Amino acid sequence: MLNCAETAAVLRNWDNILVLSHASPDGDTLGSACALMRGLLALGKRARFACADTIAPKYGYLFDGMPQEDFAPEHVMTVDVADLSLLGGLREQFEGRIELAVDHHGTHVPFAPQRWVEPHSAATTELVFLLLQELGVGPDRAIADCIYTGLTTDTGCFRYRSVTPRTHRIAAEVIEWGADAGEINRVMFESKSKAQVEAERIVLDGMEFFCGGKCAMVRVPRSVYETTGAADSDLDGVATLPRQIEGVVIGVTLKEKENGEVKASVRTNLPADSARLCARFGGGGHKGAAGCSFPGITMEKAAAQMTAACEDYLRELNLL
Amino acid sequence: MLNCAETAAVLRNWDNILVLSHASPDGDTLGSACALMRGLLALGKRARFACADTIAPKYGYLFDGMPQEDFAPEHVMTVDVADLSLLGGLREQFEGRIELAVDHHGTHVPFAPQRWVEPHSAATTELVFLLLQELGVGPDRAIADCIYTGLTTDTGCFRYRSVTPRTHRIAAEVIEWGADAGEINRVMFESKSKAQVEAERIVLDGMEFFCGGKCAMVRVPRSVYETTGAADSDLDGVATLPRQIEGVVIGVTLKEKENGEVKASVRTNLPADSARLCARFGGGGHKGAAGCSFPGITMEKAAAQMTAACEDYLRELNLL
Structure with a gap:
């Protein structure tokens, strides 16, 4: 070195x-x-x-x-x-x-x-x-x-x-x-395309809360890109939004990739640790931000697995 | 001094x-x-x-x-x-x-x-x-x-x-x-209440574009606060959003106040000057951010006056 x-x-x-x-x-x-x-x-x-x-x-x-x-x-x-x-x-x-x-x-x-x-x-x-x-x-x-x-x-x-x-x-x-x-x-x-604004709007409209508001999840299916003309990277900023909501400890963003894989971006507030949660699915990253993949399953199934893992992890932390 | x-x-x-x-x-x-x-x-x-x-x-x-x-x-x-x-x-x-x-x-x-x-x-x-x-x-x-x-x-x-x-x-x-x-x-x-997120969502859903996409306007009627439980200050951040959209030169946010007055927050990108536009209605501020009031008229009428003024100002700047 x-x-x-x-x-x-x-x-x-x-x-x-x-x-x-x-x-x-x-x-x-x-x-x-x-x-x-x-x-x-x-x-x-x-x-x-x-x-x-x-x-x-x-x-x-x-x-x-x-x-x-x-x-x-x-x-x-x-x-x-x-x-x-x-x-x-x-x-x-x-x-x-x-x-x-x-x-x-x-x-x-x-x-x-x-x-x-x-x-x-x-x-x-x-x-x-x-x-x-x-x-x-x-x-x-x-x-x-x-x-x-x-x-x-x-x-x-x-x-x-x-x-x-x-x-x-x-x-x-x-x-x-x-x-x-x-x-x-x-x-x-401070610069967004109209397609990006439109795509963000659709995605945020579907935000779901669970675990008594301690978890928030948004889903980005491929159809969002087709409807709005937004590019994949146009929705990069979305991952930070669920965690910003008062009371949310774990924010999850699920994106359907072109190859059919579902990718999860996890953002957490203390005391939760994003990397520890993502490690359950073979992923990794930092304490505040991490990611993991769900190859070969539908968005629906990935969401169910992630929801269960969040619940389990919050129990482990005595937050549920 | x-x-x-x-x-x-x-x-x-x-x-x-x-x-x-x-x-x-x-x-x-x-x-x-x-x-x-x-x-x-x-x-x-x-x-x-x-x-x-x-x-x-x-x-x-x-x-x-x-x-x-x-x-x-x-x-x-x-x-x-x-x-x-x-x-x-x-x-x-x-x-x-x-x-x-x-x-x-x-x-x-x-x-x-x-x-x-x-x-x-x-x-x-x-x-x-x-x-x-x-x-x-x-x-x-x-x-x-x-x-x-x-x-x-x-x-x-x-x-x-x-x-x-x-x-x-x-x-x-x-x-x-x-x-x-x-x-x-x-x-x-990075901390928003659910009411704030909900109110922002409603307001942004109604964003209107005019002057060929060079102006964007959002309206915040009193009903938004009643529906969501958001406070007035919860929507302070909204004013910066219309201007962020690609191609937008003038971003306008109209808020209905408790006393019935309509307040306009204007944000512009160069070469437009927010203060000059707001001066037409007796308002003022800085180049990038300014405001003005429309006392005693409806949101509808304030929007019409503001739209006309934006059009006129963009023509003056040879942008239309």
Whole structure:
């Protein structure tokens, strides 16, 4: 395991670097990759980017004005990738070729011989910021936007318990560098398509309560996407809603996937532990947020199994 | 106009201080009052609190463990009060007796002979934090919770354009002092009553679009409160929703008040200016958020007038 200075030393000796993001890319993996590449370019190196999936248009500004040269990479590294499988369609091509991983996931499964993993970092862009400082990359507005994007998207705009004093101090620094925090937050948190609003409305209309209001569940059948034209990711935010309701200890969101599998997203308030509940179905995650899958059964059956498990777990906690 | 050091000097010479919050108290006015009182008590002074309205239970922790002595105040001051009228029911009692005002509103109308007003501060608790440092009050967990509460509630959890590097740096400091940021954010932003969820659902179900999707409007008739049991303040968050929809430039929320008056909350995206639109009906506010009233007419008529004004304004901006 490397530290920040050692990671910087590795990069200082490299050129022609390929930076990989995880599949289904989010603001932290893309912000980390773009901030790092911009820094490497500023140091006179060649850097380019790859990701298994297409980038949502709202993240386009991260790449603005950055030259994308095509070259055969000498070195390959990942940012914000917790596990090789999260490279998605790029896994096969790069397995065994990745020399360096920079990540903040507590669940990081090592796959690169050299890695800097800090689970107490709220976002991988926190680490990239420290790395760029170590490399002597100076204040830059475009880098600032990239770093800020990772900080704000991975913390629900500084709302989560993962936020530390360092997270806020780095936010202060990059706003001073010129990060357009207000606009980034508007795009990331205050912009919904009509299809998304319509889909959320349908889903929330069907919210069910059980265990005397201590559990709330919403279901997202495939028909919602067909009726509204919403994309799968348009309903990502729904998972946080059931838990927000007063008195709810366990909030469950069941989504029917294209392959017929039913996926559960669980969000809990203390003293319940999402990861412990999901472990009953082979899933996992964190205390406040976790997930599990129900392959090969209907939504109806998955809901029944989940309901029974919630009841049982609340009894175990003496909450029922 | 005083600066921070001069304000501290005034307070150093005072004892038996009454701190006033504005009516309909929010997290910033209460956080400011409680942080300041805790600091004054720590310096061996007597301080007490008054507000025209009752404090919502969710703010109870701000007052936890703080002795509330009853004494005849020698000095009276306000925190986060932009105008004498905002003292509500306490105005008459204290008009002419207020010696010091600490505030961050750009619209501050002077009413105290001594005042420290910094409009570029995102919250009044930012100023109170600086003041306590100047007074030599050391790290304290309860004060930290009060300061953080003002920062996060007045900035939508660090989301608004009013946030500066200083806001983030103070957040970092008070988290180091022990502020329970995660729990405060959960209570302030992730906790809704069932009545509130139900009321929001009814209101959003009726969202109307006009001007080719550039305007969105929701209506909150009195019947919503009667049907759901929601309180007026339960629907405060609704005003921000219409503007969040892709393509919407003007978002309007019409609320029927108990006195029959219809109040409009307007939220706009650039290039539209909420304050300019509301000025047509004698209202005002900021560029992004403003309001106006329609006394003595029905919701139906207010909606028609507002719709016509939006159309006219969008034409003026060449957006229609």
